[in-house]
Amino acid sequence: MLNFFIGRVARILLILLSVELLVFLLIHSIPGSPWDSSSSQARAMSNIYVDAKTLERRGHYFGMDLPLWRQFTRYMIGDVHEGGTFVCGVVCGNLGPSLRHVGRTVQDVLFRPPRGHDAWNSRFGYTIRLVSLSFAFVALLGIPLGVASAYWARSRFDQVLSTVLTSVSSIPIFILGLLGIIVFASGLNWINVLPDWTEPKYWVLPTLLLSVIPLANLVRIARAAMLNAMSGDYIRTARAKGLTRPQTMWRHILPNALISILTYLLPIFVELLAASFIIEGVFAFPGFGHEYWDSITALDYAMIMGITFLYACGITLANLLLETICRVIDPRMRAQ
Amino acid sequence: MEAQQETYIKHSRKGVWLSVLVIVVMTFLAVFAPVISPYNPKEMKLGVSSFPPAWYDTPTKDGVLEHLLGTDMFGRDILSRAIHGARSAMFLVLIAIPLTVLLGVTVGIAAGVGHKLIETLFLRITDVMSAVPSFMFAVIIVLIFRSTAMGRLFGGLITLTLAFALVNWVSLARLVYTAVLHINRQEFMEASRSLGATTGHQVFKHILPHVSHLIVVWIVNNIPAVILLEALFGYIGVQILRVMDGTSFQDLSWGGLIFSGRTQLNWNPFILLVPTVCVLVISMSFSILGEYLNERLNPQLESSHIV
Numbered sequence: 001m002l003n004f005f006i007g008r009v010a011r012i013l014l015i016l017l018s019v020e021l022l023v024f025l026l027i028h029s030i031p032g033s034p035w036d037s038s039s040s041q042a043r044a045m046s047n048i049y050v051d052a053k054t055l056e057r058r059g060h061y062f063g064m065d066l067p068l069w070r071q072f073t074r075y076m077i078g079d080v081h082e083g084g085t086f087v088c089g090v091v092c093g094n095l096g097p098s099l100r101h102v103g104r105t106v107q108d109v110l111f112r113p114p115r116g117h118d119a120w121n122s123r124f125g126y127t128i129r130l131v132s133l134s135f136a137f138v139a140l141l142g143i144p145l146g147v148a149s150a151y152w153a154r155s156r157f158d159q160v161l162s163t164v165l166t167s168v169s170s171i172p173i174f175i176l177g178l179l180g181i182i183v184f185a186s187g188l189n190w191i192n193v194l195p196d197w198t199e200p201k202y203w204v205l206p207t208l209l210l211s212v213i214p215l216a217n218l219v220r221i222a223r224a225a226m227l228n229a230m231s232g233d234y235i236r237t238a239r240a241k242g243l244t245r246p247q248t249m250w251r252h253i254l255p256n257a258l259i260s261i262l263t264y265l266l267p268i269f270v271e272l273l274a275a276s277f278i279i280e281g282v283f284a285f286p287g288f289g290h291e292y293w294d295s296i297t298a299l300d301y302a303m304i305m306g307i308t309f310l311y312a313c314g315i316t317l318a319n320l321l322l323e324t325i326c327r328v329i330d331p332r333m334r335a336q
Numbered sequence: 337m338e339a340q341q342e343t344y345i346k347h348s349r350k351g352v353w354l355s356v357l358v359i360v361v362m363t364f365l366a367v368f369a370p371v372i373s374p375y376n377p378k379e380m381k382l383g384v385s386s387f388p389p390a391w392y393d394t395p396t397k398d399g400v401l402e403h404l405l406g407t408d409m410f411g412r413d414i415l416s417r418a419i420h421g422a423r424s425a426m427f428l429v430l431i432a433i434p435l436t437v438l439l440g441v442t443v444g445i446a447a448g449v450g451h452k453l454i455e456t457l458f459l460r461i462t463d464v465m466s467a468v469p470s471f472m473f474a475v476i477i478v479l480i481f482r483s484t485a486m487g488r489l490f491g492g493l494i495t496l497t498l499a500f501a502l503v504n505w506v507s508l509a510r511l512v513y514t515a516v517l518h519i520n521r522q523e524f525m526e527a528s529r530s531l532g533a534t535t536g537h538q539v540f541k542h543i544l545p546h547v548s549h550l551i552v553v554w555i556v557n558n559i560p561a562v563i564l565l566e567a568l569f570g571y572i573g574v575q576i577l578r579v580m581d582g583t584s585f586q587d588l589s590w591g592g593l594i595f596s597g598r599t600q601l602n603w604n605p606f607i608l609l610v611p612t613v614c615v616l617v618i619s620m621s622f623s624i625l626g627e628y629l630n631e632r633l634n635p636q637l638e639s640s641h642i643v
Contacts, residue, residue: 011463018464023476030479048355067491166623174571178598217557229462274469281572292573302615312467 001327008323012316017076019312020090020305024072027304033064034099034299045256046235062099062302075305075334095306100298106204106306110288124310126197127287130279133203134210142215143261146222151249161219169216173209177282180205195283210279216267221264222257226323229257259329267320270315351627355621362618365419368425373416377588379528381411388604404640406604407597418610421590424493425618428562432497433555434567439501440508442549445539448507448516458513474565475574482576491588492576500562508554515547549633554589558617567591588612 048089059065073079075096076279078088088094095106113122120129149158170177184205185193195202231254238248247281277289284290288307295303365372387407390399399406405414447458465473477499481487487495519542520523528538566576566589590611597607 015463015467018460019467021466022464023472026473026476026480030476031483036481063370065602171612171616172560172567172594173599174567175594175608178601178608182601270466270469274471277469277471278568278571292472293574297573308468308472311472315467315469 004327008142008320012320013308015316016309016312020076020309021072023308024075027299027301028068032219034301035059042205064214087126090309095204095304095309098272098300100295100303101307106302109303110291110306110310115277116269121198123287124293126285127276127289129179129289130203130206130210130285131269131276133169133207134214134276137220138211138214138272139265140216142268143222143247144327146219146261147226147254147257149219150223150226150230153206153223158223158332162223165219173213173278174282176209176212177205180209197286206279206283206285209282210275211270213275215270217271219270220265222261225257225260226253227255228260232256249288259326263322263326264331266318269318273311349628350450351624353354355624358617359625362422362614365422365425369420369423371411375413375416377412377416377420379412381407383411383496384598385409385411385533386603389606394603402472403608405610408604408607409600414593414607414610416602417593418590418614420588421593421611422494423562424491424589424591425615426512428500428565429559429618429622431493432500433558435559436501436505437508437551437555440554441512441547442504443505443541444512445516445547447513448520449539449543457601458509458542462506465503466510470503470506475569475572477502478569478574478576488577495567495576498615500565504558508551511550512547513555515550516543519543520548537603541568549630550631552626552629554638555571557624559622560615563599563615564591565619567594567623570595573640 035058056065063079066074070079074089076089077091078086078094079089092109095110098104098106098109101109110123113119113125119125127300134173145161149161152158181193184190189201191205197203235248235252238252239245241253276287277292279285280287280289281293288310291303292307294300295307360635380511384400384403384407386409387397387403388399389406390401390404392399403415405412405418407413408417423567447455471541478495481495481498482492487498525538525542528542533541568591569576570591594608597604597609597611600607
């Protein structure tokens with residue numbers, strides 16, 4: 001088990017390094033600079049009268065005048081700055097100064113809650129709360145529904161469920177969002193159009209919308225896994241020796257299917273993270289995704305790399321957790 | 337059980353024919369859009385701006401029969417825009433999806449049956465790509481390509497195709513790769529190898545038929561995603577073509593229509609509704625067709641009615 005962990009941690013570190021390198025190279029091949037007037041309207045507004053000398057000084061402060069590989073090592077490991085002091089990089093947990101939020105570091109923007117609020121109200125807190133709420137909702141509803149629709153496969157229930165889920169999930173998520181706002185805010189007056197995120201009732205709509213597509217996918221996956229487990233020869237044997245259908249279901253099919261369903265929960269989690277971007281855009285939800293969109297159009301290099309890094313950390317760690325759980329549950333994987 | 341299965345297949349056959357019909361009609365609309373549509377969808381006429389649908393009267397304006405679904409705020413005919421929208425949707429379905437499938441399946445099978453080096457390289461790449469939400473890469477690809485000459489082809493559709501293909505092949509390749517590993521361990525593959533089958537024979541006679549159902553399911557799941565990708569980019573503030581010079585395909589696409597319709601919801605909800613229903617219908621038809629093909633192609637589902 002120890003060997004397994006050491007190997008995995010080394011691999012995760014390698015993956016994180018490669019992700020950062022790849023994103024670094026990609027965002028530096030986007031034409032334009034952060035202070036390009038066309039890269040964002042906001043920058044144009046504030047920089048239209050800035051003279052070349054100031055821009056140069058600003059570029060020097062952020063290390064833009066260094067060669068690319070030096071910029072990368074400066075970001076990852078650290079570099080000696082103006083006054084001769086060594087400023088540590090990502091390896092010490094310093095995600096660098098943000099280009100857009102003047103005078104603040106990236107980790108400060110992402111993790112520090114606004115003045116007078118508790119830690120859950122930081123950008124990190126918002127995203128993690130939204131994603132975990134949806135994840136719980138999807139897992140607790142999706143697996144039973146998928147199992148049920150496989151148990152009564154090809155029944156009316158199965159057909160109606162799959163039709164409803166496919167049609168709802170093929171409506172684009174932002175249209176569902178608009179409809180939701182129209183129904184709940186204009187029609188029923190339950191919520192305001194301008195949300196107040198400290199109240200739980202405003203969280204219902206984003207959570208539901210975020211869950212729609214992953215829920216449909218999970219039901220489909222769970223149903224397929226169950227059908228696959230049902231087609232095994234040992235199920236025929238179990239039925240032949242006189243077990244009833246529910247008995248076979250509980251003792252033989254479900255445990256086998258659950259393992260493969262469980263391995264799909266990670267992709268569901270990743271899907272939720274990816275989709276939370278869009279939901280955060282639609283609802284002006286103050287989380288990571290919202291910050292990412294603002295940064296990518298304004299080319300805030302440090303912020304883009306910082307958010308990517310944190311997402312990669314979350315996903316690889318979730319992966320590790322999942323693999324560990326699978327090893328504990330499934331004796332076959334331990335033997336390998 | 338038998339009777340139930342019979343009715344199921346009969347029921348689904350009707351659906352299959354209907355969905356084939358929908359796809360044929362959509363392709364027809366896409367090909368003959370300039371002939372069918374009553375107006376030039378790009379022509380702006382300020383005199384007829386902001387008309388509601390023909391059967392609907394607002395306090396300021398009554399609907400007219402000349403513009404069946406009304407006009408947008410620049411006086412462009414909504415019906416013509418919607419008909420032309422089928423073009424970019426079908427382009428994406430018929431170009432972007434096959435391209436991604438080709439890339440994903442080739443890489444997945446090559447990693448499964450090829451040299452150890454290819455496999456290792458493939459695994460490292462998928463590790464990196466799947467460590468980050470794929471949409472992050474897609475946006476960066478759009479930002480890189482949208483100002484190049486290649487990215488501007490077909491009004492930016494090539495940029496969108498690249499953004500889709502270069503990111504989404506990974507999920508398909510991983511799917512195919514795991515399936516190939518599983519198939520490779522089966523006895524019939526061993527038998528085939530010991531009889532002296534070449535790699536090409538193994539791939540085309542044994543592996544491809546066994547992964548085809550996975551590919552079909554993947555395609556079905558990704559069709560709505562690819563049609564609506566551009567609307568999504570619009571929503572988060574990334575334009576596929578930077579300059580609004582009138583050549584952008586987003587003027588004529590369902591995604592663009594949805595994006596512009598959301599602010600005009602009050603007096604003409606059809607700007608939003610028509611493209612949404614089109615996307616819904618087309619993805620439902622592909623979904624029904626895909627499920628049917630899946631039932632036909634998947635060798636493992638045959639015995640599933642025993643329990």
